Amino acid sequence: MNVINEMRLSFLSKSTNESFARSVVAAFALELDPTISELADIKTAVSEAVTNSIVHGYRRESGMIYIDAKITDTRKVIIRIRDKGVGIRDVEQAMQPLFTTAPDEERAGLGFAVMQSFMDDVKVSSKENKGTTVTLVKRIVALR
Amino acid sequence: MLNTDYKDDVLTVFLSGELDHNRSAGIRAAIDSQLSALRPKRLELDFSRVSFMDSSGIGLIMGRYRAVGLVGGELKVVNVPEELDRIIQLSGVTTLGVMK
Numbered sequence A: 001m002n003v004i005n006e007m008r009l010s011f012l013s014k015s016t017n018e019s020f021a022r023s024v025v026a027a028f029a030l031e032l033d034p035t036i037s038e039l040a041d042i043k044t045a046v047s048e049a050v051t052n053s054i055v056h057g058y059r060r061e062s063g064m065i066y067i068d069a070k071i072t073d074t075r076k077v078i079i080r081i082r083d084k085g086v087g088i089r090d091v092e093q094a095m096q097p098l099f100t101t102a103p104d105e106e107r108a109g110l111g112f113a114v115m116q117s118f119m120d121d122v123k124v125s126s127k128e129n130k131g132t133t134v135t136l137v138k139r140i141v142a143l144r
Numbered sequence B: 001m002l003n004t005d006y007k008d009d010v011l012t013v014f015l016s017g018e019l020d021h022n023r024s025a026g027i028r029a030a031i032d033s034q035l036s037a038l039r040p041k042r043l044e045l046d047f048s049r050v051s052f053m054d055s056s057g058i059g060l061i062m063g064r065y066r067a068v069g070l071v072g073g074e075l076k077v078v079n080v081p082e083e084l085d086r087i088i089q090l091s092g093v094t095t096l097g098v099m100k
Helices: A019-032 A036-057 A109-120 B023-036 B055-070 B081-090
Strands: A003-012 A064-072 A078-083 A122-129 A131-137 B003-007 B010-019 B040-051 B072-077
Touching: A003 B072, A019 A036, A019 A064, A019 A078, A019 B040, A036 A064, A036 A078, A036 A109, A036 A131, A036 B023, A036 B040, A036 B081, A064 A109, A109 B040, A109 B055, A109 B081, A122 B040, B003 B023, B010 B055, B023 B055, B040 B055, B055 B072, B055 B081
Parallel strands: B010 B040, B040 B072
Antiparallel strands: A003 A064, A064 A078, A078 A131, A122 A131, B003 B010
16 A cells, blocks of 8 residues: 555644645545545545534634645545544543533534444544644546 | 514524534524513424534524523424434424424
């Protein structure tokens, strides 16, 4: 598996950047000629991860969010979304559907469930007070 | 700004564009202030012009289900575009009986 393209992006954890981030990553994936539905899957998963960093990672503080994305010759888009926020104490619990630490903000607790359902692979690594990294992988099916 | 219509005790809210965390807070506040002012028998959320939604949209639906219930009304979610079907199904909001 060889990387044929790569990009990096960093931006402030402002919620106006949620649409910026998902649009940039979707535009980057266009090289593989994804379907509208594959593109929507990527946008949705990226939106969830970036929103998690803003709402949970940085809470009311502000900090930087870093995205790097790669395209491989096996038609995979690999997207890494990283923050230096508070981290997640129990990743397994956080990934349970409907688990949320922000019910007042009407977070449905579905972020990870959506990522897992819309992407081929989701990995989360986190350290308390160090930050969280979410890695999303989507294989774009070759033109039919 | 919210595009709404109110007649015969039904408050219809025409949502549009991309429903994410950034936009949902403002929409939520706008709908809730109309709910407490009008106390409708039914709140209809019209999704026909929503082009994108993440789980923030689900939070918006679940929250309005509660909010309209508090003023004695019911919620209906109408005209959901096919592209949003998967996230709606995944979320389980269909079990609330609000889909039309």
